[in-house]
Amino acid sequence: MSRIEKVLEGDVRSAARLMRDLDDRLPGAIEELKALHPHTGKGYIIGITGNPGAGKSTLVDALITLYRQARLRVGVVAVDPTSPFSGGAILGDRIRMQRHASDEGVFIRSLATRGQLGGLSRSTFDVASVLDAMGYERIIIETVGVGQDEIEVMKTAYTSVVVTVPGLGDDIQAIKAGILEIADVLVVNKADRDGADRAVRDLFQMLDLRGVVGRQDVEIVKAIATQGTRPESGVADVVRAIDEHRERMGAHEIQRKTERAMAHIGELVRGLLADRANAALRAQGGLEGLAASVVKREQDPYSAAESVLKSL
Amino acid sequence: MSETLRKRRILVAKPGLDGHDRGAKVVARALADAGHEVVYTGLHQTPAMIATAAVQEAVDAVGLSIMSGAHMTLFPAVIEALKKQGAGDVIVFGGGIIPDEDVIELLKNGVAKIFKPGATTQEIGQWVSDNVSLEG
Ligand code: B12
Ligand SMILES: Nc1nc2c(ncn2[C@@H]2O[C@H](COP(=O)(O)OP(=O)(O)OP(=O)(O)O)[C@@H](O)[C@H]2O)c(=O)[nH]1
Ligand SMILES: [Mg+2]
Numbered sequence: 274m275s276r277i278e279k280v281l282e283g284d285v286r287s288a289a290r291l292m293r294d295l296d297d298r299l300p301g302a303i304e305e306l307k308a309l310h311p312h313t314g315k316g317y318i319i320g321i322t323g324n325p326g327a328g329k330s331t332l333v334d335a336l337i338t339l340y341r342q343a344r345l346r347v348g349v350v351a352v353d354p355t356s357p358f359s360g361g362a363i364l365g366d367r368i369r370m371q372r373h374a375s376d377e378g379v380f381i382r383s384l385a386t387r388g389q390l391g392g393l394s395r396s397t398f399d400v401a402s403v404l405d406a407m408g409y410e411r412i413i414i415e416t417v418g419v420g421q422d423e424i425e426v427m428k429t430a431y432t433s434v435v436v437t438v439p440g441l442g443d444d445i446q447a448i449k450a451g452i453l454e455i456a457d458v459l460v461v462n463k464a465d466r467d468g469a470d471r472a473v474r475d476l477f478q479m480l481d482l483r484g485v486v487g488r489q490d491v492e493i494v495k496a497i498a499t500q501g502t503r504p505e506s507g508v509a510d511v512v513r514a515i516d517e518h519r520e521r522m523g524a525h526e527i528q529r530k531t532e533r534a535m536a537h538i539g540e541l542v543r544g545l546l547a548d549r550a551n552a553a554l555r556a557q558g559g560l561e562g563l564a565a566s567v568v569k570r571e572q573d574p575y576s577a578a579e580s581v582l583k584s585l
Numbered sequence: 586m587s588e589t590l591r592k593r594r595i596l597v598a599k600p601g602l603d604g605h606d607r608g609a610k611v612v613a614r615a616l617a618d619a620g621h622e623v624v625y626t627g628l629h630q631t632p633a634m635i636a637t638a639a640v641q642e643a644v645d646a647v648g649l650s651i652m653s654g655a656h657m658t659l660f661p662a663v664i665e666a667l668k669k670q671g672a673g674d675v676i677v678f679g680g681g682i683i684p685d686e687d688v689i690e691l692l693k694n695g696v697a698k699i700f701k702p703g704a705t706t707q708e709i710g711q712w713v714s715d716n717v718s719l720e721g
Contacts (some may be wrong), residue, residue, distance in 0.1 A: 274676055284690075285640055285641060286640050286670070286671050286672060289640055289641050289643040290643050292643060293594070294645040295591070297590055297591050298590060310635055327591065356617065356618075358615060359618045359619065359620050360592070360620045361592075361616065361618060361619060361621050361623065362617055362622045362623065363613055363614065363617045363622045363623050363625055364622060364623065364624045364625070364642075365625050365627075367624060367625075367626055367638065367642075368625065368626055368627035370625050371627060371630065371634055371638070373639060374626075374630075374633075374634035374637045374638055375586060375631075375633055375634060379642055381638075382641055383624050385592075385622050387592075446698065488679035501629075545711065
């Protein structure tokens with residue numbers, strides 16, 4: 274039996290190995306992924322982003338529980354940053370979700386950014402696609418903790434959830450314009466702390482200032498993720514807000530999927546081109562030789578760059 | 586054509602009820618500093634939870650930290666759980682408070698290496714680089 278057949282049969286080990294090979298960018302794995310594409314498109318992809326330590330993983334843990342109660346199979350892709358110094362990473366999101374480790378309806382996979390900007394790894398979408406092909410009905414992507422304009426997940430997910438916390442005060446600005454405007458659901462987590470209502474008001478005001486409110490598809494929800502699925506946790510409200518957004522989007526499903534495919538293809542083109550350019554650069558002996566000739570004024574930097582591109 | 590970048594992936598886990606996590610965290614950090622990707626699953630893991638995480642994360646090796654004295658049951662239990670999930674090829678190693686005679690016994694029974702208190706992070710990082718292969 275081929276690995277793809279095993280993956281489609283739900284074999285976790287084969288799928289996990291394929292994800293590994295995709296993350297490592299083995300050409301053979303990308304061929305396998307192509308063969309999985311006809312089997313994808315059924316899973317609903319939810320992106321979770323927000324400030325570092327805002328409670329994203331804790332919220333994902335509670336969401337898994339609620340989705341499992343609804344008998345939905347859940348896949349999770351959790352991304353943590355790669356150290357730019359060592360190239361290594363500690364992938365710790367899983368700690369908060371381990372209670373689901375013995376549930377066969379849950380597949381959790383951790384990834385490191387490996388130098389990719391935007392809060393995701395280059396392989397995140399590919400790994401989510403494998404989960405999709407395996408029949409996971411909800412696929413949750415947790416980005417690294419971001420606060421600025423790192424919003425790649427918004428292009429990958431069908432519904433984007435942004436998690437923030439009270440007490441950032443006027444610094445609620447810490448979640449910047451770009452993120453706010455693309456959020457479909459805003460969660461003020463740690464509502465057990467002072468200032469949750471104020472944070473909600475501030476968010477409304479910020480959305481209002483930008484003319485975002487009235488755009489019917491933003492909802493602000495208070496949550497206490499550490500309360501798990503207890504009624505007072507608000508996590509059920511998060512699920513409901515996601516579902517409502519999903520229903521509203523249903524009418525525009527093709528458009529939304531087309532936009533996502535456009536973003537994805539564009540990114541692949543740029544990524545694959547960069548790979549080729551780097552290979553061409555290596556074939557020409559790397560940057561050093563070119564730099565030396567530029568320093569000696571034998572050629573200008575543009576000509577040097579163009580000489581590399583010519584050999585593509 | 587596209588660039589491949591194999592990296593070692595290691596699961597660091599604390600099985601059982603033992604709450605000493607300092608060593609596990611130090612080792613996780615050291616392995617990340619050595620350029621590896623380290624999945625850390627936190628305290629109080631059962632052997633089955635550890636094996637599932639190892640399979641889903643497609644790690645090359647599982648490092649257990651055991652300070653409770655229960656190493657003679659926990660190491661074999663994790664190895665057994667990995668086999669049960671079709672992951673018998675995953676390397677199992679670890680460290681903690683483990684008497685020499687037990688170390689000898691564990692090494693005979695499928696544990697690849699044990700580090701005792703005082704082992705330097707360089708030693709541990711070097712061992713992983715030398716013994717955890719990137720192939721496969
Ligand atoms: C600090 C400490 C604590 C702290 C723990 C803080 C924490 N969050 O980790 C506190 C105060 C909470 C604590 C509590 C207890 N402790 Co205590 N504690 C220690 C102490 C003094 C140091 C441990 C330590 O952190 N060392 C520093 C780290 C960096 O070293 P390490 O963990 O040994 O790790 C190194 C190696 O072992 C190895 N390694 C370890 N794990 C791994 C994993 C991998 C993958 C690899 C490659 C290597 C590796 O590499 C590391 C680097 O060299 C030890 C005594 C000692 N000298 O070891 C006792 C000790 C471990 N504790 C002990 C006991 C009995 C307890 C208690 C039961 C006491 C009590 N009666 O309440 C409680 C139980 C707590 C619990 N819930 O489990 C005993 C264990 C006895 C045994 N196993 O036979 C010890 C040995 C003390 C003793 N001599 O009796 N403890
Ligand atoms: N008081 C309170 N603490 C919470 C709540 N939700 C999460 N926390 C705590 O916040 C800390 C960070 O939680 P995580 O879920 O790891 O946060 P995260 O956003 O995933 O963190 P990164 O992935 O590191 O960015 C943990 O100590 C949680 O227990 C909450 O609702 N209230
Ligand atoms: Mg997290």
